[in-house]
Amino acid sequence: MNNWIIKIAFCQIFLFAMISQGSLVAQSNAKWKVNDVLQPPSALHLEGYVADRLNGSLENRILVQNINDLIKPFKLEHRTETTFWQSEFWGKWFTSAILAYKYHPDAGLKQLLDEAATGLLATQAADGYIGNYAQANHLQQWDIWGRKYCMLGLLAYYDLSRDKKMLIGAIRIADHLISELNAQGGIIVTKGNYKGMAASSVLEPICLLYSYTNDVKYLDFAKEIVRQWERSDGPQLLSKSIIKVSERFPKPKNWYSAEQGQKAYEMMSCYEGLLELYRLTGNDAYKQVVVNSWENIRNTEINIAGSGASTEMWFGGKEVQAFPIHHYQETCVSVTWLKLNNQLLRLTGESRYADEAERTYYNAILGSMSANGAAWAKYTPLNGQRLPGSGQCGMDLNCCEASGPRGLFNFPFHIVMGRREGLQINFFVQGTYQLESPLGQRLKVIQSTDYPKSGSINVELDMDKPEAFEIGIRIPEWSKVNKLTVNGGDVVDVKNGELIRIKRIWKREDKISLELDMRGRLIESGNGVRSFAIMRGPIVLARDSRFEGVGLEAILEPVTDQQGYVPLKELPGNPTEYFMRFEAGFIPESYTETPAGPVTISLCDYASAGNGHNNSFYKVWMPQLINPKSNGSFHP
Template sequence: MKKYTSLLLAGFVFIGGITVAQDKLSRAKSEIIGGFIGERLSNSYKNRILLQDADELIEPFKHRNETSLWQSEFWGKWFTSAVLAYKYQPTPELKQKLNAAVSGLIATQSADGYIGNYTKESRLKQWDIWGRKYCMLGLLDYYSLTGDKKSLKAAREVADNLMDDIKKADGIIVTKGNYRGMAASSVLEPICLLYTQTNDKKYLDFAEEIVRQWETAEGPHLISKADIDVARRFPKPENWYSFEQGQKAYEMMSCYEGLLELYRLTGKPAYNTAVEKTWQNIRDKEINNAGSGASAEMWFGGKTLQADPIFHYQETCVTVTWIKLCHQLFRLTGEAKYADAVEQSYYNALLGSTSHDGFHWAKYTPLSGLRLPGSGQCGMNLNCCVASGPRGLFNLPAHMVMKAADGLFINYFTEGNYLLTTPSGKNVSIAQHTDYPATGKVGITIKLLKPEDFNINIRIPKWSSKNVLTVNGVAVKEVISGQFASIKRNWKDGDEIALELDMRGRVEFIGDKPQYAAVMRGPVLLARDEALNGLSLGTIVNLAGKAGYVDLEAVPHSPESTWLQFRLKFSPESYKEQGDEPITVDLCDYASAGNGKKATYFQTWFPQLIDPKKGH
């Protein structure tokens, strides 16, 4: 009995004799998000989700003449985005579009269960299994949303056909497709979800077999190499985009998402440990100050190189999958570091890869340079990142305010209302009043019918050094940056929580000769856009700041041009005996920089003067 109790406390339960790992956090009953984030969600909903021609995405499945490309992923990426959007804001218009998209896809399914666009001779090659994965993910999302048995049946038949095809070949999945089998074996995720919905053991067995094959000579060694830098697990291949490439960022993280689903089903510590170690390595060695990474779609040890010009930097598919992986781990553990990582990525890399109207999504986004448009892929009018971007955008609402066994978690800060249930099952409403991150002030009102004892946990971002947290005007003690402040009390209707975070401008440095500096404010990376007021900074400026902080003055601006804008004084190079007075320049949030109707040059890392008097 003691062992059983300890497992429950650790997030494990016994089902059918199997130890299952349970998520610590679950979604609220509903979310209504306002402010800037609410506007971005609304724009994407109207201009990307609803405007997408689903028939165009289904068309390749009707012809089955493909031998190497990846058109079959686009339907699943858009559809899973649309399901997230519908869960956030259910409307009859979107529901009708989802219904038609599912029935249209299922209509292409052959008698053997196959849904795909590859020729008979080319099945299992290149991106065929990858495309089947996205079809299953979409069908299973629809079943989870509606309970429609036709979609579950179709997903089962896709899985059964895949398993049969692999068996008839040689039984090995990791030699199929690209990137050391990571693209093909990332099908682990929907296979695990299918087992969750059906309890059919053959799917669990197939999932375990996929993971076993990872550790064979030909596999990606995703568990055994979890202690090795993600950029150094395999030798650099002769052909960058080839089977031998073992550093593919997006596909690697997709496999780890599947491994976490298998961990939920089995409770095997090795699975979770491999993901956590890899996540930490990515965070430490790859993720830049905009919250993403990867060059030409591969891990490359890029964190220390981020001030340099980088080829094909920050693929949007990488950004989206990083956010999804972080939230997978966050739901399991409730650890603040995963939410910190999402916040940084969401406000910078993700929002920086989309247009304000939500229609366009970039393929790559540099930290300095120009935001350049991507192109269509596979003979279609969109590419992988246009299809995938909204999956990251609509991933956030489900994680804003969440429920735990002993109370609530307030994870992100936006104007909005969130309906949940207390530990006793009573409705509780959380109302946030804030313009964060324009300022660091967050007001939270608790609404419930009867008083109740439970915890409310509020994330204190790691970047915030000075924090003030009060309940009904009384200060909360032990508020620690990078952790959740846990407040346990008898909550009553109308109770007020106030949080004030440290929004001073922070200077971050990188490199030696030359050294570069960047300015962060809250979770937001600031940039110099040539369209803003002030002189061009060039390479001859030093930041004027003390103890790593600089004074930023909010600047009135047109919301059509930028979201956040600040004025900052820099110390310029001078050849006068007494030097020159500091110059004033305007900076804006990275997501807005160069992201207007006209492409303009922007810069986030500023080269610092080499001064031998200061040890350089």
């Protein structure tokens, strides 16, 4: 224990010394020092389950948004805010809509984007300010946070359209922000709540702005933000990266306040910005800080469904996830964790980030969205009900409803990606993906699969000329038994949790087939009180009161085979009520001398649980009877 404390102290001193001496700062003003390992496809077309979810969100959430409602808070007569965060909603919806348009170009959506961007720019003050705060309250509370989302939206539209008005608008916001900060002493980490994390997450668009303009003042500002993190009143996101995110600061007297240092969403947003600064500077310590914190969050916070946080803060929640938890699993947290994983995935190509992103997407993200895509839950428990979030800030919208589609539409561009050596298949979704081969020829990748209903994936190539390159295929960590073939011939040494690289001369109609292990797996909670859950592939399964004659509070012990897996019988689908449904055998609790025989219970996928026409109750974690004879086994 003492050695570990010494190790933490040494690492803190080492990181802080590097920052103080400027050794983390690149001297060159070149735009990019580090390029992503993976590049998104130039075009894609999805089919099946994921496509249905995306289309539902596009039609019932994104396209129906009233643009005037989003722009209204920015107008001069409404710049009276002193406390709230109305100014984030435009940017969240807009960046979601940009991703949706890239996924599925639509004339109606393009018109909405034009109206929304032009309408926002029309509110820009002569000094460059876009926001809704009263002049005397600039830089306070959520003001800088809102400016961040405006810049992210304008820069995303500039990237799509190359309309220089969008870039100029973002430049003017940034210049005005820097000017206002300098006029008040230049300290950003004392502005707003959460140790300055909300305000200083503006790091992300500032880095992007430098990449578009090559104006060194933005790179200098980005470095200054990161330097200020290490102030005694800052979030210390660098030096505390090896400390548990829930233990970096004492519990505050006021939960939602400047002294709160465990705010999950804002912390990860800062780390997203730090990855952008790493790309610009090439300073490995920046990347290592994010990787340290990612491992910390994964190991101590992220639950079986791929999310976490209670009342929006890290709290060491992984260990106690089987218990009822107040305001659990905020959708904004789920979205940002997904985005952080996919940032690290495209930066490094490492399959562990895809493993986490897949779990989050199929469970926490899809589970927080209503079946038709129109509404999003603000909090989504593992045991309980799914309920839509209520309006915030006097608007008929809340932060999670605005943010949910950002995660939903982030995922498709990471399914099949290009890389210098060829291409990489990270996720398994029916569809076609347009890429460019290492020699520059058109390359189409066609996935045929109903995954995650089954573990069967078939991939076919469409290309004009044979070419030698490498195809990387992620084998999920949870898949213990796998079969991978190319044109019917076995690929040997296929290990779970790894990226399998196949290098050969590929030609049109070459076929790759993969069979993954979809047996039901028992997952035990780690809190000392026996509870279990069941996963199948990346999917968490749940009991649902729609299907059960036995009450959800009944204690059931799973029936397993000799290898410890749960036999699951798939039942016919009902797309209006659930995606997947299975039957499994359980031994019910018994208070008689002779235990009762097994009973059959229905389970459905977590995203469908409690998500039908009626607000049913559902349960992921199932407690087990304490039995001193069991010696740690599920079976007495």
